[in-house]
Amino acid sequence: MSKLNFTVVDADELAKKAVTRSSSFGPNSPLKRLFQMVVIKRECYINDLWELVGHETVSTRDEKRDDMRRAIDWLLKRLAAIDVVAFGEHLGMQMTDEYQPIPMPRVIIGVLVHSPSKPTILVYGNLDVEEAVVGDGWGTDPFVMTEIGEYLYGRGVAMDKGPLLCWLNAIQAYMDAGVRLPVNIVFVIESMAHCGSLGLETVLKERISFFRNVSCVVMATRRWQSATTPGLIYGSRGLIYYHLEVQCCNRDLSSFEHGGTLFEALPDLFYLLSCLTDPQLNVLIEGTAHAHPVDMNTVRCADFSYEEFGDNLLVPRLPNRRHKHLALAKNWAMPHLSIHGIEGANSEADVRFVIPHKVIGKFSIALAPNQRPEDVTKALQKHLGQVWLQRASPNKMMLCEKFVIPSWSGRCNSPEYLAATRAMSKTYNVKPNFIRDGGSLLAPSIFQRVLKKNVVVLPIAENDIGGSPVNERISVDNYIKGSQMLAAFMWEYAQTNPESDFVDGMCMPKD
Amino acid sequence: MSKLNFTVVDADELAKKAVTRSSSFGPNSPLKRLFQMVVIKRECYINDLWELVGHETVSTRDEKRDDMRRAIDWLLKRLAAIDVVAFGEHLGMQMTDEYQPIPMPRVIIGVLVHSPSKPTILVYGNLDVEEAVVGDGWGTDPFVMTEIGEYLYGRGVAMDKGPLLCWLNAIQAYMDAGVRLPVNIVFVIESMAHCGSLGLETVLKERISFFRNVSCVVMATRRWQSATTPGLIYGSRGLIYYHLEVQCCNRDLSSFEHGGTLFEALPDLFYLLSCLTDPQLNVLIEGTAHAHPVDMNTVRCADFSYEEFGDNLLVPRLPNRRHKHLALAKNWAMPHLSIHGIEGANSEADVRFVIPHKVIGKFSIALAPNQRPEDVTKALQKHLGQVWLQRASPNKMMLCEKFVIPSWSGRCNSPEYLAATRAMSKTYNVKPNFIRDGGSLLAPSIFQRVLKKNVVVLPIAENDIGGSPVNERISVDNYIKGSQMLAAFMWEYAQTNPESDFVDGMCMPKD
Structure with missing residues (x-):
């Protein structure tokens, strides 16, 4: 019943162009200094994540609201330390299943504005995590982050506490390197992402004029499609x-x-x-x-070994005639x-x-x-x-x-996607895959619908093939490079001039 | 695909004959005195049940074995008080799911032998009960028997602690009335009935010669098909x-x-x-x-309101063309x-x-x-x-x-079924239904197979239409009358002479 329509576009060019256009990565370039600063502070950043993972911010469990409150306070303090003017917006009460009113977790709104002439990005994040119970098969306490080999284990390390802290690390790197932040930032950090982002839409709508200067919405969440090649997500079902x-x-x-x-x-x-x-x-x-219609090009480029996936999971026989592009197309679109x-x-x-x-x-x-x-x-x-x-x-x-x-699709033909492509290319030394996400991301669709802004999702974690919801992990390398990449994104975004011609003739996935 | 075969036999005659042959129920008959004695001791018997229900004899839960041990000790003491020589036969160890060895509950074997010339009945019972957790919807603590109105609520009151105590009450009544027990009794009481009667078969086989004088096996378990008319169970699927x-x-x-x-x-x-x-x-x-083949007669006689059943459970539409006999036939056979x-x-x-x-x-x-x-x-x-x-x-x-x-079927054309019919007729003043049980009773099939003895099941509890596994209950009346009925059964069984002609031409369900 289902038919696949392929349209051939050449996204390779995008990455190539992005790399060749880069002029800021010489031996003394600011980016290099920023990257070095992140590496120097590595232990501090890991310790921050350890602290944040310790708060059991399970939004689906009513009795964890105190943990949530402490985590929000913790984050407000951390944001203040990097000069973000932030506060927790109260959302009123919520009814539990037993008809008990409990306070909703606050939505953090923060601003870091240097100059009205710089572009303003909206950084979205969430503090809450999925349920985690040791009995489900965790090898470690999910709320005590544990470093084993090259990985950090714990609930939220990959989704989405680690990626959220990467933003803070990136800003810290600018401070440490003595480089002025090239963009203004508005933070919106909720703690009900696992409860259907309850309240987020209201917060956005009530402050619609507050967000009018935002150029684009950026979030670091989800994973790459590949275990080695970074991907940037331009839409989900x-x-x-x-x-x-x-x-x-x-x-x-x-x-x-x-x-x-x-x-x-x-x-x-x-x-x-x-x-x-x-x-x-x-x-x-x-x-x-x-x-x-699926972009043949993005599917073809995607670094994903279907065979390895099947072997790893002991799948008796793969469907889709074992064709990677059929499986991905099915999962994406x-x-x-x-x-x-x-x-x-x-x-x-x-x-x-x-x-x-x-x-x-x-x-x-x-x-x-x-x-x-x-x-x-x-x-x-x-x-x-x-x-x-x-x-x-x-x-x-x-x-x-x-x-x-609802589904969402980003406008790939935009400065933010170009900046993301450049940032990833420079950080990982490989052009990123343009991927769609098989999952359904609620936040991008809310931002797209309410603020009418373009959204780009920048995952920092490699695909853990066959990774399960238990024993969530992220490699230290992904966490550190993720911080570098977000620093690079801000830098590159400031470099892009929406009025310039770089968007013309660019071969990216169709919007 | 399924076809019903009806064979018409006339079981009414059995009950009639049973009642007309009764000569022992005059104003001064021993049965009347026995019945009175049961009524006089009513509060004692209810208290005994309260004590026994208090032991959490859930055989499927390993951690309840201490409760089980105490319940077995309690019963051994009670049996000794009515002159039963009883002991708990150790069955060795059992492996838990975690590969921990735990002792199996003892099987109680007891004898109450007055004279070799009297017939010997084997009374089977079980002390263990189904799991019961307040959270499943119990209105009372399942292990604290609670009298509400005319009912006793608690796990095991109807299956099978109540019926088991009825046997003890019945024997006590003979003692209280100064009437010599007319039969010899061998007790076999296990506590693993809800774990597939683990060990029961071994106990029987190892003592096969011990049971050679047993004439029949009797057990009080399950419920009647009707809310008002008693039934005796002559087989199950x-x-x-x-x-x-x-x-x-x-x-x-x-x-x-x-x-x-x-x-x-x-x-x-x-x-x-x-x-x-x-x-x-x-x-x-x-x-x-x-x-x-289903006995049309037993099905026809069975007092069961299919419509009421459907109304009570809010069943949108009954199958079997709403015919009671089709539903029963389907459930029975x-x-x-x-x-x-x-x-x-x-x-x-x-x-x-x-x-x-x-x-x-x-x-x-x-x-x-x-x-x-x-x-x-x-x-x-x-x-x-x-x-x-x-x-x-x-x-x-x-x-x-x-x-x-395995399925089992009793020989209805036998002294024990006649005695049961008479006992029920005299106790409840109504001829009992001959019923099959939709459930699958393991113990009767084990006794029939290993000891090659005829089995009769005498339920004492009315059918609680729509009764659920939680809030198990028995009416005080059922409990007291059940004790009387079992006293009557022993009396009637002693009166029956297997050599007499009463079995000829009797119209009972086909064996």
Whole structure:
């Protein structure tokens, strides 16, 4: 059902041009001094990350709000130390699942303005992290950062405490090197990124005029596609998260006593879920399976070993005819449906002869960049309605759209993308891949929609092939080079002149 | 696929005959005195149950073995008080899941022999109970028996601590009434019934000659089919419990980063599980869907309101064309497949974009009494093999038979069934239903197979329509009348003369 459209553009040129245009990296260039300063302060920066990881900033757990408060205070102090004028904006109260009001974590807004004549970048970051429990398979305490070999282990080291501190390290490097910061910076740092960025949109909207001078929005998050070649992210798919609920009666029953006396809920649910994809996992929902044109060039350039990926994970046979570009295209820009789990049935190892009465299938559909969420949900409702009619089950079936993350795409043909390309080229000595992200990033889409500014995402962490949500890690090298790269980005961004001709004829992924 | 065969026999006659033959229930009959004695000691008996429920005898939880030890000691003391010579037979050690050896709970063996000329009944019981956690929805502490209205609430009050104590109460009544016990009794009381009766078979086999004089095996467990009419259970279906595992790689992945790059495990599993039954939940496995002939008479007599059942549970529409006899026949004697849950996927309420790498579908097939477990597993393997071949998934699929409970059927045309019928008729003033049990009872099948003795199951608890595994309860009336009924059973059993003609021409369910 899905078709791939390739358009051939030549992004290689971009990187080449970026490198050849660089004139600031001579032996005494400011960039070299900045890079050296970062290396000198290496231990301080690692220690900062150790301190920040120690705060259990799990936004999805209500009882961690005190940790969150301390982490925000910690960061405000650190920002003040590098001359950022920052404060925590209170967002009021939030209701817990038990209907208890608890305060929302503050959103940090900070400014570091040197001169109105310099361009102003908005740096977005988040302090909160995903849940982490030792019992899930962590080899170390997730909230005590531990250096093992060349890696730092701990929750948030790669997403997104490490990248956030890289910005602070980069600014510190300018101070240490005695180089004036070439850009103005506005910080927006939230702590509810793992709760759907609750409140972020309001903060932006209420201060819309405050952000009017911002030239672009930059964030350091996610990972490269490759283990060795840096990548810069120019867009991500949208996503709709669904609950599909089937209920057969008003309480759990025993298959001993009640097996055969009613239509059970789980078989209905499994049947419905089975009708959403074909064996190749193509989405079977009519009218929603069209693909976004994928830039053949970016896919081709992407440094990603599909075979190694498969071997590493012991995947019995790779789909997509083992073609890297098909797999990447599918992950970057085509609709995809994943089933994540089932609520309400027995998930424990014990034996229970239960007939679950209400079960919820949890799945998400990643959207091609040109798919409208409302169209997909409408088509899904229709599809499920038809299947349910055929099934003729008397049970209650309900589809619930839990949340939507719209897709976003950056304007690659812009100073910020050129600056990012140059900064990465100079830091890593290799031209970066232009990549899309298979995941759905909420913050870029909010910034793009509310502030109408171009967004560029600069990951600093290499792809940990087969890396799992537990034992999160980042290499010391990635952390240090990431700080250098952000320092370089600010430098390069100031060098770019939006009025100059460098954007013309540039071969970048289509916007 | 499934067909029902009805054979018409007239079980009504049995009960009538039982009542008319009774000559021992005059104003001064011993039975009347026994019944009165039970009523007089009512508060003592309730207190005993309160004490026993207080021991957390959860056999599936290793850390509860001390509670188990104390409960066994408590029962040994109680048995000694009614002149039963009892001891706890040590079964050696057992390995926990963490490979720690822990002692198995002792099996209590007790004898109460008055005279070799009297018949000897073997009374089976179990001390262990199902897991109970307040958080699962208990309104009271499950291990503190609580009297609310006419009910006693607590784990084990109905299964099977209450019924076990009824035997002790019944014997106590004989002592209190100054009536000599009319039968010899051998007790076998295990505490691993919820762990597949581990060790029970060994104990029986090692003492096979000890049990040679036993005439029949009697146990009080399960519930009636009806809320008002007592039932005696003359058989139950077999059961096979399966794990169906699908694995797609060696660790959980993120649908963000990996969606589209491999064949996921959950869609495969749901597809396989969907192919096992049709929308009416008929088992689709070839050659296994034949039904056991069901006694039309027992089904017809069974006091069970299907409509009330449906209304109580808010079932949107009842299957089996709302016919009670079809539903009961299906539950009693036809194969049935229930899916209980999924291991390895996200079952929590939180949002995780996980692609589970190894998922296990847990389901059981209840067997018609004439189905051989090995035939069913073989057919299931073949069926899944064909479906899997069509699916052409590269993932690993594995079917694992976790355990088997064979079906069993009592010989209804026997003194023990007549005595049971009489005892129930006299206690409850209504002829009992002859019922099969939809559940699979392991102990009767072990006793029948190892000792080659006839088994009769005498439930004392009314069917709590829609009763759930939490908030287990028994009415005080059921508990007290149950004690009376077991006293009556012993009396009636002694009256029956296996050599007499009462068994001829009796219209009972076919053996």
